[in-house]
Amino acid sequence: MGREVHDIFVIGGGINGCGIARDAAGRGYSVALAEMNDFASGTSSGATKLIHGGLRYLEHYEFRLVRESLMEREVLWTMAPHIIWPLRFVLPYHKGGIRPAWMIRLGLFLYDHLGGRKLLPPTAVLDLRSDPAGKPLKSLFAKAFEYSDGWVDDARMVVLNARDAADRGALVMPRTEVVSARRDDGLWVVETKNKVTGASGTHFARMLVNAAGPWVDQVIRSAFGQNEARHVRLVQGSHIVVRKKFEGPRAYFFQNPDNRIIFAIPYEEDFTLIGTTDRDFEADPKDVHISEEETTYLCNAASEYFKEPVRREDIVWTYSAIRPLFDDGASKAQEATRDYVLKLDEGHGGPLLNVFGGKLTTYRRLAEHALEKIGAAIGEKGKPWTAASHLPGGDFPPQGYETEVGKLKAGYPFLEDRHVRRLVRRYGTRSKMILGKAVKTEDLGIRFGGDLYEAEVRYLINHEWAMSADDVLWRRTKDGLRLNKEERKSLEEYMAALPARMMAG
Structure with a gap:
């Protein structure tokens, strides 16, 4: 029996790795992907969760990146209207601020007209003395600019790309570490180890994609022996989540005296997300956590705008992640490019594609550009297809969320409205796969807390590779914000008691 040879082996289960695997599998390539931890356990779940053009990138003349990002906003919204939705951002202004009004107006004019906006409403000017957006802000701010961008459940976007890649034939291996990768007789030989079962594996591929974030x-250093490799600048970004600071669906864009910006965003109905910081990071990315300095910075920066100060005791959760920005030599962390760079190494034998940088908004285009290089290296298969596709559960119109909520409520009238809305936000049309033939709440099994039931947990284990309580509570959902310590422990015990073979994904 001959050995199986994949066309492509992808290292990394963040948004870039999963996006490339999905695109490649959809074109007919044979794909394998290994992620050493859970999907989106690093950078891809630690973002500010925006699908945005990057208004501040205009200051650094990154017009190509901004245009591509602006054009992608509605493409991604249409692909995944359950986990992506439009958001209006309010940018308060006062005389003597960091950026003059003419500069903001020019930036927003470009933002409106650089490309791609069809469904999103245009920029507006607000009188904060009469507009509800001014209510939570200090009286210093009488005027604001308002513009459109989008918001995404980032960790769910990653796992849905992985799910779709697997549905299209990719071998998807979470919790699988790449021990070594070497070229041999024109192929890549990749040795792996499953961190749950301890099982070793040997995989062969015509091409290797390094998307390890x-x-x-x-x-590059460990697997390929290039000890001097230094292509990325590691920048730490941290966020705090506090009890809701304001009513309404709009978010805020705050400009700080140090020329940095932060966002305050409605989060999970009952909370406000505030971030992000920008500081260089030199340690091991696995050890990242918010610092005292960053916590103080975010509290103080938001308190400059809100009437009611943001205090440490308001914080209910924090998260921190490392952005692997391509090292372009910029002097400040916030000035380093957010653009992506793809470098093809033909070498002797199998080609290698290294992926540097990138952001949530441009992951699909990054994958398309990666496939161009893959096609040039090992031969083209298929055509670009993802722009007109849907991620699992997202097969309804971009403005059809309320309609889907109505359909699900009609099919399962025993569910509370809040529960229905949350299910559609997470799973879209796949919510019915969770609810099945249930006709009463008891049919959903054990209630772990809030509206998290056994039926949903089982779905996440069977279809989305969830293995631990953290996978469920902080990446597949954000129910960790609602469950207390005892309820979280109950979920941990439940999942620990399940057969290991079921938990191996």
Whole structure:
């Protein structure tokens, strides 16, 4: 029996790795992907969760990146209207601020007209003395600019790309570490180890894609022996989540005296998300956590705008992640490019594609550009297809969320409205796969807390590779914000008691 040879082996289960695997599998390539931890356990779940053009990138003349990002907003919204939705951002202004009004107006004019906006409403000017958006802000701010961008459940976007890649034939291996990768007789020989079962594996591929995010240089150094590899600049971004600071569906864009910006965003109905910070990071990315300095910075920066100060005791959760920015030599972390760079190494034998940088908004285009390089290296298969596709559960119109809520409520009238809305936000049309033939709440099994039931947990284990309580509570959902310590422990015990073979994904 001959050995199986994949066309492509992808290292990394963040948004870039999963996006490339999905695109490649959909074109007919044979694909394998290994992620050493859970999907989106690094950078891809630690973002500010925006699908945005990057208004501040205009200051650094990154017009190509901004245009591509602006054009992608509605493409991604149409692909996944359950986990992506439009958001209006309010940018308060006062005389003597960091940026003059003419500069903001020019930036927003470009933002409106650089490309791609069809469904999103245009920029507006607000009188904060009469507009509800001014209510939570200090009286210093009488005027604001308002513009459109989008918001995404980032970790769900990653796992849905992985799910779709697997549905299209890719071999998807979470919790699988790449121990070594070497070229041999024109192929890549990749040795792996499953961190749950301890099982070793040997995989063969015509091409290797290194999409390891913050670990991309580590992979180059350890797997390929290039000890001097240094292509990415690691920048730490941290966020705090506090009890809801304002009513209404709009978000805020705050400009700080140090020329940095932060966002305050409605989060999970009952909370406000505030971030992000920008500071260089030199340690191991796995050890990242918010610092005292960053916590103080975010509280103080938001308190400059809100009437009611943001205090440490308001914080209910924090998260921190490393952005692996391509090292372009910029002097400040916030000035380093957010653009992506793809470098093809033909070498002797199988080609290698290293992926540096990138952001949530441009992941699909990054994957298309990666496939161009893959096609040039090992031969083209298929055509670009993802722009007109849907991620699992997203097969309804971009403005059809309320209609889907109505359909699900009609089919399962025993569910509370809040529960229905949350299910559609997470799973879209796949919500029915969770609810099945249930006709009463008891049919959903054990209630772990809030509206998290056994039926949903089972779905996440069977279809989305969830293995631990953290996978469920902080990446597949954000129910960790609602469950207390005892309820979280109950879920941990439930999942620990399940057969290991079921939990191996």
